Amino acid sequence: MQTTNPPSGGTDIIITPRLTIPLSELAFQFSRSGGKGGQNVNKLETKVELFFDVARSPALDEASRARLFAKLATRLDSGGTLRLMSQTYRSQLQNKSDVTDRFKLLLQQALIVEKPRTATKPTRSAKEKRLTSKRQQSVRKAARRTATDRSDD
DSSP states (O other): OEEEOOOTTSOOEEEETTEEEOGGGEEEEEEOOOSSOOHHHHHOOOEEEEEEETTTOTTSOHHHHHHHHHHTGGGBOTTSEEEEEEOOSSSHHHHHHHHHHHHHHHHHHHTOOOOOOOOOOOOHHHHHHHHHHHHHHHHHHHHHSOHHHHHHO
């Protein structure tokens, strides 16, 4: 098992126009992939795990950090570290690229600020349409009733 931090000269990960995560804040761990045997599985460390410390990342402001803690609560460990893994491909480089892409997508989705819904009243035409539909449904159901049911009403 091998653990590395990427060199700081690499490209940073642009999450949003305002947020860029330096590769130096990510830790990668490489290990042998599981699954059925074969020369590749037995010899090469193709499985890639990505670790990102949300709690101590200087790239995140407090609002972003709080949002990530709220949205990714089930994915963070007790120390506030996000862990992602990829062993889909037979190549370490492809798995590293895959896990980095998934990391970027996960953070982008978690940092989206949902706009609050503004309550509006239904329009007059919408109310009329709803009532017309209810009347039609009532007529349909009344037509299904037998003669004995109608006399009880």
